[in-house]
Amino acid sequence: MTLEELTRRVEVLEAEAEIRRVQARYMFLCDTPNPEYGVPDDAKRIELILELYTEDAVWEGVGEYYDNQFGRAAGKQAIREHFQRFWGEKQEPALLLNAHYLTSEQIHVDGGTATGQWIHMQPWLFSDGRSLLRSSRLNNAFRREPDGRWKITRTRTENVFVAPLPDHFASDYPAASVLLRP
Template sequence: MNELEQLRQRVGALEAAREVSGCMHEYMQLCDYLDEGFDLDPLMELFTEDAIWEGKGKRYAATFGRREGCAAIRAMFAKYTLPPAHFALNVHFLTSEKVEVHSETEAAGTWVLLQTATFADGRSQLSSALLSVAFRREKGRWKISRFCTTSRFNRPVQSPWDCPQPLPVPKE
């Protein structure tokens, strides 16, 4: 393989890694707004038809279980779109990203997730999970083919995350 071809492959892998990262960003951003009446189509377009979504570990295996196929994953998310609303506020933060591109059609990544949620009933929680996600390129777009989330910790928080008081700023 000549130097130009090696360079093309390296640039292709970098672009693929960036697109995979973008897919995860879009997934988390959509999950931030998962609420009553939410349109699930944009979220479901991020998954392959044969995707697997799985909670792992003692807590998440029991809470979320394993969903096989896009229809089963949609059914899981659909519960969050029915009245009454589940979340009053939900924000996902991703860190410690590591993306590996295995081929032109296969990639995988890991992230550490921090989630701040206030539920409709007023309770709040801070959660962290390790995400291990496989991706497959279909019709020119990277999609999630396997999503695994393993709980690291979950902790109740005594007050809602969003406080309505004005922000403290220096006086003029």
């Protein structure tokens, strides 16, 4: 193996690792309660999420279930507005908990661009005792920016299923995350 071939392999491995961290950070910031210490409100959370996206990024829900539920947001401002609708509007019943679990990862790097596919599951607990389990397929795209950082250029999510869980399914869950508190 030549030094050039070895360098290319290391670059691909480093890109995959960074893309994995970007995707996991996105999911982490979307969890409720928000586990990021020192984030005072959802407006700051949204801005932290937007730091993961390129200026020309697209966020979209696709398929027969998500087309009408999520739609398509093109550009950072439209993505900001998408998240402001989700977290900015008072929802009843209130969402007490959701946590994202990623699996079935596939990352494909091609120079300065990449795609990644995952399946994710997330339990949702609401203040009225209702609970559900959601699962989606993700088909996302990424680009290495001029500063060398990988960012999301497309989030595309498609519903796999939504399943009601028994009321009060979870007995113990935090009102606030203290995981990253110093």
